[in-house]
Amino acid sequence: MFYYASMAIEYREEPCKVGLNRVKGMPFRWSLNPYTGCAHRCTFCFVRAFEARADRPFDDRYGRSIRVKVNLPEVLRRELARRSWKRELVAVGTATDPYQPAEGRYRLTRRCLIELTEARTPFHLITRGPMIVRDIDVLADAARRADVSVTFSVPTLDPEIWRRTEPGTAPPRQRLRALRQLVDAGVKAGVGMAPILPGLSDRPDLLEDVVREARAVGATGVWANLLYLRPGTREHFMANLARDWPELLTRYQAMYEGRAYLSKAVAEPVRRHVTRLQERHGVADRRRVRLEPIPELEPLQLQLVDAAAASVTAVPEPAIQPPTAAHA
Numbered sequence: 001m002f003y004y005a006s007m008a009i010e011y012r013e014e015p016c017k018v019g020l021n022r023v024k025g026m027p028f029r030w031s032l033n034p035y036t037g038c039a040h041r042c043t044f045c046f047v048r049a050f051e052a053r054a055d056r057p058f059d060d061r062y063g064r065s066i067r068v069k070v071n072l073p074e075v076l077r078r079e080l081a082r083r084s085w086k087r088e089l090v091a092v093g094t095a096t097d098p099y100q101p102a103e104g105r106y107r108l109t110r111r112c113l114i115e116l117t118e119a120r121t122p123f124h125l126i127t128r129g130p131m132i133v134r135d136i137d138v139l140a141d142a143a144r145r146a147d148v149s150v151t152f153s154v155p156t157l158d159p160e161i162w163r164r165t166e167p168g169t170a171p172p173r174q175r176l177r178a179l180r181q182l183v184d185a186g187v188k189a190g191v192g193m194a195p196i197l198p199g200l201s202d203r204p205d206l207l208e209d210v211v212r213e214a215r216a217v218g219a220t221g222v223w224a225n226l227l228y229l230r231p232g233t234r235e236h237f238m239a240n241l242a243r244d245w246p247e248l249l250t251r252y253q254a255m256y257e258g259r260a261y262l263s264k265a266v267a268e269p270v271r272r273h274v275t276r277l278q279e280r281h282g283v284a285d286r287r288r289v290r291l292e293p294i295p296e297l298e299p300l301q302l303q304l305v306d307a308a309a310a311s312v313t314a315v316p317e318p319a320i321q322p323p324t325a326a327h328a
């Protein structure tokens with residue numbers, strides 16, 4: 001185990017035994033997280049609730065000690081090589097941001113994406129980190145071999161709300177610029193407006209700012225979710241709310257009294273409003289180049305291709321579907 005400290009954050013290099021984690025009740029079957037803990041330290045981070053359940057710090061200390069799974073790419077490679085691996089969808093970054101600052105040094109996310117690419121395994125990645133543009137080459141290669149998509153979390157463009165609730169993240173407009181680069185490269189990338197904070201980022205003009213800018217940078221879709229507060233996250237978020245927006249505290253306490261999720265009466269109008277904005281601004285998949293998986297060659301087809309290469313004699317045309325990209 002190796003420790004070093006940077007900007008009051010401790011990085012613990014600890015090998016892992018398991019890479020892919022099985023997930024139930026979600027649209028994906030597996031999750032992958034190169035790090036444990038997240039230096040972005042969002043006040044609303046749902047992972048704080050898991051930390052509280054595990055009896056680990058979920059308050060201001062969360063995100064100050066990051067576990068770095070230094071051997072994850074090797075473990076993942078072995079898991080993906082198993083005959084039992086069915087190439088089910090892997091969600092990258094479900095419990096920590098895969099492009100938090102540590103990735104600049106360790107490159108674990110990049111190396112894991114390369115392993116997923118080699119294994120033609122589809123993946124969806126969610127991040128607030130513009131550092132992802134460093135790996136456009138890997139993402140583009142992956143998108144030619146399996147279904148690949150990226151979501152940038154951009155709950156608001158409001159500088160004050162961002163600064164107070166997502167203290168360790170890059171500015172939202174930087175994320176949108178990164179999104180534009182991915183889309184221009186042909187990679188499917190959309191915006192997740194989550195979490196929207198009642199009484200703060202749910203203002204119609206602020207919602208429209210995000211949707212309009214998402215459209216401007218070519219986001220392939222937009223979805224929205226409102227804040228939910230499980231024990232652990234709740235205490236930390238409420239403490240920060242009391243510091244930054246004390247006038248909202250009573251309202252929040254009433255809205256989340258005895259519940260983690262907002263009532264439908266509060267949440268649904270916001271979701272519907274975002275859907276209307278998405279339609280009004282025409283947010284849709286408008287990529288000029290769409291990278292899509294090339295069907296994998298069967299062994300017999302490979303033999304035919306090899307034979308064709310080795311012989312001047314004509315051989316039957318293998319049933320290969322040629323395009324590497326579909327132009328919209």
Ligand code: SF4
Nearest residue numbers: 038040041042045096
């Ligand atoms: S970026 Fe995501 S994982 Fe990291 S602190 Fe924020 S909400 Fe949590």
